[in-house]
Amino acid sequence: MSLNDFHEHTVLITGASSGIGASFALALAKRGANLILVARRLDRLQQLSAELHEAYGINATPIAQDLASPTAAADLVRSITAAGLTATSLINNAGFATFGSFTTEDPDRLTQELTVDVLTPVRLTSAFLPGFIAAGSGFLINVASMAAYTPTPRMAVYGAAKAFILSFTESLWAETRGTGVTVFALSPGATSSEFNAVVGTDDATAGAKMRSPDQVVATALSHLAKRNPGPSVIDGGTNRITAPLLAFIPRRSTATIMHRMTDPARRATSSASH
Template sequence: MQLLHDRLRNRSWTRPPPDPFAGHMTVDYPAQTVLLTGASSGIGAAFAKALAARGSNLVVVARRAERLESMADELRRTTDAHIEAIPADLSHPTAAHELHQAVADRGIQVTSLINSAGFGSFAMFPGADPGQLTAEIAVHAMAPVQLTAAFLPQMMNAGNGFVINLASVTAYLPSPRMAVYSATKAFVLSFTESLWTELRGTGLTVFAVAPGATATDFTAGMGPDAGVLTAGKLRTPEDVVTTTLRHLERRSPGPTVIDGHFNQLSVFMSRFMSRRRNALMMARVFDPDRRSPSQPTR
């Protein structure tokens, strides 16, 4: 006891020196030129509006050219941000290279990157369209890696930006009828968390955001069998963006942020169950054929 008393008495109770790897307390939004994929609708469009309102210049990218240009025109009318719209289909193997070249040809120096492009289907894997599955892998996994690699040198040179990748709660809870989608989001999560460790101290803030079911064209396009996803109250794209920017503005952002208290609780509880039990639980949630009569689809 005397030894403990002496150690406590001699201990310095001052705060430890600041962490050299700590993130920024505030984000200099007007200094950012953000490359934003999936910007024509949903979470991507919500990011575009929020960042433009904060003074960031944007390079917005999406597959649907007319819808993208319409959204860009709206931002030009309502904000002072410079908006450059570049249509691109990121499912094509050369899309990332061509996008990088298009940005360079315009003389734009990108300081930050948000990979939010995405789509998916809600169907059993047997009989699924192989072309669509390949496109999902390309858009969700290959494109973020290729775009990060292409723009990382100039982002590191700027040294005050961020890389945000859109993962999903299904990265933690692989789901029937969303097998490839879940797998690609697990890839995004692992890739981003590894990148977070590699780029600490560079001035770049890196993390993934993991939404659950969100009211977007993505969810609406998954078909009538996806009704289980909308059984509860959906989060909005604006909710996801608010969660993301709050995390970005923390002093030391962690490698992942999960949107919504229910989603956070679901992921937390899954840590106390085996992978087998988690898989069976998600089978009951997502596969109507596996539900008992006492567990109807709402």
């Protein structure tokens, strides 16, 4: 797939109002793709759509949709059909995390988290992937996380959700080989976005050095342009080194290490010492 020409594509991007989703929208608009931009905040989507249309002459359609709704995927498909649009590629980017001891978390909020991070991506994939395969073209990018590669105490549901997305997508990669559709999971690490603001604490990224959304998207598009892209790609050199090494560390040890790294008391002590 040409990295510089997406004129034949209409790409559906969830979580498009900020962060990685907005960076995907900009990068693809520059390369000629038409876009369907989805998030809860219609005002942001409308502004982004107008800016991309003016700058690059592409059509960008904003659709406000709460992806935490149990019927989000079906509602979104209906909205796209009603607008007379056909998505030829899909980026399941929307997601959020909660932070804290599992026993103190709000069960309803956890249900919303699982819906946004797992259920809606699966249902959107089910809705659109058969059409991509029938056309023999297009791509599916599911955004996972470095959290998929290790236990994530204090973000137990988020880490498990991203591990699901990673495994799910890598399985789809194998199932769709030879169809003309490119499928892979993208795993960013700590990224400068609204992630921590939504979580409510910087402890969620344990003080890790941040990558920019544009760097994450550049990694994804470079992987997409490969002659034979693999089932997943990790953003950031340090992350790419770290993830395989985790397989050689006992799970007991990684769970213990991650529990210490995300301990708010540890970070408070570290900040006080400076």
